[in-house]
Amino acid sequence: MEDVKWLGFDWEDRLFFASDYFDQMYEYAVQLVKAGKAYVDDLSAEEISAYRGTLTTPGRNSPYRDRSVEENLDLLERMRKGEFANGEKVLRAKIDMAHPNMNMRDPVMYRILHAAHHRTGNKWCIYPTYDWAHGLEDSIERITHSLCTLEFENHRPLYDWFLDELGVYHPQQIEFARLNLTYMVMSKRMLKELVEEGYVRGWDDPRLPTICGMRRRGYSPTAIRNFCKRIGVSKVNSIIPFELLEHCVREDLNKTAPRFMGVLHPLKVVIENYPEGKVEEMEAINNPEDPAAGTRKVPFSRELYIEQSDFMENPPKKFYRLAPGREVRFRYAYFVTCTDVIKENDEVVELRCTVDPETRGGDAPDGRKVKSTIHWVSASHAVDAEVRLYDKLFTVEDPAGRKGRDFKEFLNPNSLTTLTSCKVEPAVRNLKPFDRFQFERLGYFCIDPDTTAERLVINRTVELRDTWAKIQKKLKR
RNA sequence: UGGGAGAUCGGCUAAUGGUAGGCCGGCAGGCUCUGGACCUGCUAGUGGGGGUUCGAAUCCCUCUCUCCCAGCCA
Numbered sequence: 001m002e003d004v005k006w007l008g009f010d011w012e013d014r015l016f017f018a019s020d021y022f023d024q025m026y027e028y029a030v031q032l033v034k035a036g037k038a039y040v041d042d043l044s045a046e047e048i049s050a051y052r053g054t055l056t057t058p059g060r061n062s063p064y065r066d067r068s069v070e071e072n073l074d075l076l077e078r079m080r081k082g083e084f085a086n087g088e089k090v091l092r093a094k095i096d097m098a099h100p101n102m103n104m105r106d107p108v109m110y111r112i113l114h115a116a117h118h119r120t121g122n123k124w125c126i127y128p129t130y131d132w133a134h135g136l137e138d139s140i141e142r143i144t145h146s147l148c149t150l151e152f153e154n155h156r157p158l159y160d161w162f163l164d165e166l167g168v169y170h171p172q173q174i175e176f177a178r179l180n181l182t183y184m185v186m187s188k189r190m191l192k193e194l195v196e197e198g199y200v201r202g203w204d205d206p207r208l209p210t211i212c213g214m215r216r217r218g219y220s221p222t223a224i225r226n227f228c229k230r231i232g233v234s235k236v237n238s239i240i241p242f243e244l245l246e247h248c249v250r251e252d253l254n255k256t257a258p259r260f261m262g263v264l265h266p267l268k269v270v271i272e273n274y275p276e277g278k279v280e281e282m283e284a285i286n287n288p289e290d291p292a293a294g295t296r297k298v299p300f301s302r303e304l305y306i307e308q309s310d311f312m313e314n315p316p317k318k319f320y321r322l323a324p325g326r327e328v329r330f331r332y333a334y335f336v337t338c339t340d341v342i343k344e345n346d347e348v349v350e351l352r353c354t355v356d357p358e359t360r361g362g363d364a365p366d367g368r369k370v371k372s373t374i375h376w377v378s379a380s381h382a383v384d385a386e387v388r389l390y391d392k393l394f395t396v397e398d399p400a401g402r403k404g405r406d407f408k409e410f411l412n413p414n415s416l417t418t419l420t421s422c423k424v425e426p427a428v429r430n431l432k433p434f435d436r437f438q439f440e441r442l443g444y445f446c447i448d449p450d451t452t453a454e455r456l457v458i459n460r461t462v463e464l465r466d467t468w469a470k471i472q473k474k475l476k477r
Numbered sequence: 478u479g480g481g482a483g484a485u486c487g488g489c490u491a492a493u494g495g496u497a498g499g500c501c502g503g504c505a506g507g508c509u510c511u512g513g514a515c516c517u518g519c520u521a522g523u524g525g526g527g528g529u530u531c532g533a534a535u536c537c538c539u540c541u542c543u544c545c546c547a548g549c550c551a
Contacts, residue, residue, distance in 0.1 A: 043546095054479090055479055056479045100480040150482070153481060188551090260510080307532085362510050374550075441511045443513095469512090
């Protein structure tokens with residue numbers, strides 16, 4: 001309920017429980033028995049199943065089907081009173097054991113369950129089945145339309161039958177296709193399995209399509225609602241590309257998320273012509289899409305970190321970022337030229353660079369241009385953070401639809417990557433759990449509730465669209 | 478093989494007898510202190526066959542394919 005509210009819905013004082021209608025439902029059952037439309041059956045569950053027939057062959061009548069109204073009334077009353085054990089008797093609708101729709105072959109209405117109910121306690125030991133209760137709740141609440149998913153289409157004739165036989169207010173049941181996402185499972189049963197067997201960290205694991213999971217991942221209510229609007233509602237069984245959801249998330253977050261700088265895979269940079277101990281506060285725009293978001297100060301100093309992937313010693317043609325001898329812009333700071341590369345065992349461990357003091361703020365007075373702008377953080381001011389990167393939970397588009405295969409076979413072993421040596425600008429430390437923001441050039445992120453005074457934990461919601469990654473793929477081909 | 482439901486660009490979705498449109502993706506270009514965002518253009522579809530009609534995605538017939546149903550689950 002909390003999740004639904006977070007999504008932006010409010011049912012005001014209209015929170016209803018089926019169990020509030022148990023008395024009324026029982027009265028309705030008595031009414032059907034009196035009309036000769038329901039009977040108490042002594043058959044066991046297995047026997048009922050055997051008597052039901054199959055999809056292509058009709059069922060047989062139960063030997064108890066023709067009990068008198070008086071006997072049925074008496075038996076039902078004694079079921080309610082608790083005179084029988086679980087499974088000993090059921091109340092069934094008397095419809096047609098040869099009906100082509102299996103749901104119409106004398107469906108069970110009440111079964112005996114000696115169990116406490118979370119709202120009615122021990123008042124009842126017989127409980128209505130879904131098919132029996134569903135239409136009654138809708139009718140009692142006088143709703144106009146009852147929406148449900150496609151698999152209940154076969155149940156609509158029964159929904160209609162109960163209401164018509166009772167002669168009560170008759171809402172209309174309308175079915176629609178459930179939402180499916182690529183590389184995901186959506187069924188409660190499967191999600192429960194993932195949670196309970198520890199394949200994910202809980203119902204709010206950011207890899208799950210649960211509302212609390214998406215919230216923890218950093219998806220906004222607006223994004224989720226826009227997504228739902230965009231995909232529409234229909235009766236066609238379809239699978240929506242996960243990428244469309246991500247698109248909607250980016251679309252909203254681009255407009256609303258404040259920007260920060262953070263380095264996921266740090267590479268140390270020393271600015272040789274920048275004095276030791278000097279610190280400058282560079283002015284940065286919080287959100288270029290929203291001038292009202294204002295600006296902030298970001299400290300710049302002699303020792304910085306940049307992203308490892310923003311430097312290449314031997315850059316290919318279309319690589320615009322930092323390389324030996326090349327000048328790029330450090331966002332909101334200076335034009336920086338790489339003068340030297342320090343390596344240990346063939347691995348680049350540090351860059352020596354120089355700044356052009358004339359370019360403070362990020363523009364050259366002589367009008368010269370650079371091919372790219374990269375992000376950075378000041379080494380001495382940086383805050384350490386753990387960043388969790390999420391990838392698709394499954395390796396195939398439709399893990400639930402692989403006939404004869406367990407969906408868990410397709411779990412992506414790399415759906416979670418934890419980075420522990422990330423360096424982020426100091427202002428990020430002021431954010432609260434669930435706050436959403438962008439690390440410039442990297443993607444959208446949010447503060448994970450695992451964050452404590454000692455530990456900053458950040459979830460990556462979704463990457464920015466990455467044109468460079470696309471070019472790289474092309475180059476490989 | 479009984480019953481129910483469905484089929485429109487690569488994906489999703491509009492058009493209910495009158496110009497097959499939108500979004501996402503993809504491709505090409507523009508712009509840019511985020512290779513982001515934004516802007517422009519292009520791409521591409523009515524499952525097959527027959528019929529009714531001046532005119533069919535839409536109505537009729539037929540075929541094909543897909544999904545759901547044999548819980549005292551929901």
